[in-house]
Amino acid sequence: MFNISYLDISSSLGLCATGLLTLNFLLGILLSTGYKAQAFWKKLPEFIKGLPIERIHNWTAYLALSFALLHPFFLLLDKDAGFGFTTILLPLQAPKQPIIVLLGVLAFYALITVIISSQKPIKKKLGYSAWKNIHFISYGTALLFLIHGLLMDPLLKDRPTDWIDAEKVFSECCILLLLAASFYRYRYFVAKKNQG
Numbered sequence: 001m002f003n004i005s006y007l008d009i010s011s012s013l014g015l016c017a018t019g020l021l022t023l024n025f026l027l028g029i030l031l032s033t034g035y036k037a038q039a040f041w042k043k044l045p046e047f048i049k050g051l052p053i054e055r056i057h058n059w060t061a062y063l064a065l066s067f068a069l070l071h072p073f074f075l076l077l078d079k080d081a082g083f084g085f086t087t088i089l090l091p092l093q094a095p096k097q098p099i100i101v102l103l104g105v106l107a108f109y110a111l112i113t114v115i116i117s118s119q120k121p122i123k124k125k126l127g128y129s130a131w132k133n134i135h136f137i138s139y140g141t142a143l144l145f146l147i148h149g150l151l152m153d154p155l156l157k158d159r160p161t162d163w164i165d166a167e168k169v170f171s172e173c174c175i176l177l178l179l180a181a182s183f184y185r186y187r188y189f190v191a192k193k194n195q196g
Contacts, residue, residue, distance in 0.1 A: 006078035010071055011154040014104075015167060017067035018149050021111070022174040024060040025142050027053055029181040033188045061115055068108050068145075081156055096156045104148035110141040139182065146175050 031054060035041050041049065072088045075081055082095035091102040116122060117134045126134070150171040153159045162168060 006074045007081060007154070007156065010074035010078070011167070013067045013071040013074065014149055014152075015170060017064050017071060018145060018171060018174055020060050020064035020067060021142060021145055022177055024057060024064055025138060025178055026181050027057040027060065028138060029185045031057060033185060058118075061111075061118075065111055065115055068111060072104075096158055097152060100148055100152045103144045104152070107141050107144035107148060110137050110144065114138050114141060142178050146171055146178070150175070 035053075036049075072083070075083050076085065076088065087094045087101075088105065091105045092098045094101040114135060114137050117126060117131055123131045150168060151161055153161075154167060163172070
C-alpha cells in the first residue's frame with residue numbers, strides 16, 4: 001500500500017503550483033507580445049489558435065494560488081515538520097530553512113497582490129499604467145517561487161539540494177523556460193521600441 005504523508009502532499013502541491021505558475025507566466029508573456037500577429041502563431045493548428053488564452057491565463061493563476069495556499073496547510077498537519085501558523089506567517093521563525101521558507105511566503109504574498117490587482121474593478125480603478133507596474137511583480141514572484149522550490153529540502157532535513165532529483169529537475173526546467181520567455185519578451189520590447 002501507499003504510505004503518503006502530509007509532507008509528501010505538501011511537496012506535491014508545491015510542485016503543482018510551480019507548474020501552473022510557469023504556464024501562467026508563459027501565457028502572460030504571450031499575451032503581452034501581440035502574439036496573434038506573430039508568424040509562429042499563424043502557423044499553428046486552428047484548434048490551438050482557437051484556445052481562449054486570456055481565460056486560461058486567469059484560471060491558471062487561480063489554480064496556482066489554490067495550490068500555493070494548500071501547500072503550507074498540509075505542512076501544518078504534519079506533526080513531525082514542526083511548522084505552526086506563526087512560523088508560516090513569520091517564516092524567519094521556521095524550524096527548517098527559514099530563509100528558503102521566507103522566499104516561498106514572499107512569493108505567495110506577491111502572487112496574491114498580482115491576482116487582486118488584476119480583478120476588473122480594481123484594475124479599472126488603478127488605471128492601466130499602475131496595474132502594469134504592479135503586474136511586473138510577477139517576474140519576481142516566479143523567481144522567488146522557483147528558488148524556494150529548488151532549494152527547499154522536501155523532507156525538511158536540511159539536506160543540500162540534489163540538483164538531479166526529479167523534483168529539482170522539474171524546477172530547473174521551469175527556470176529555463178521562464179528565462180527564455182523573459183528574453184523573448186525583452187527582445188519584443190526592444191524591437192517595438194525601435195519601431196516607434
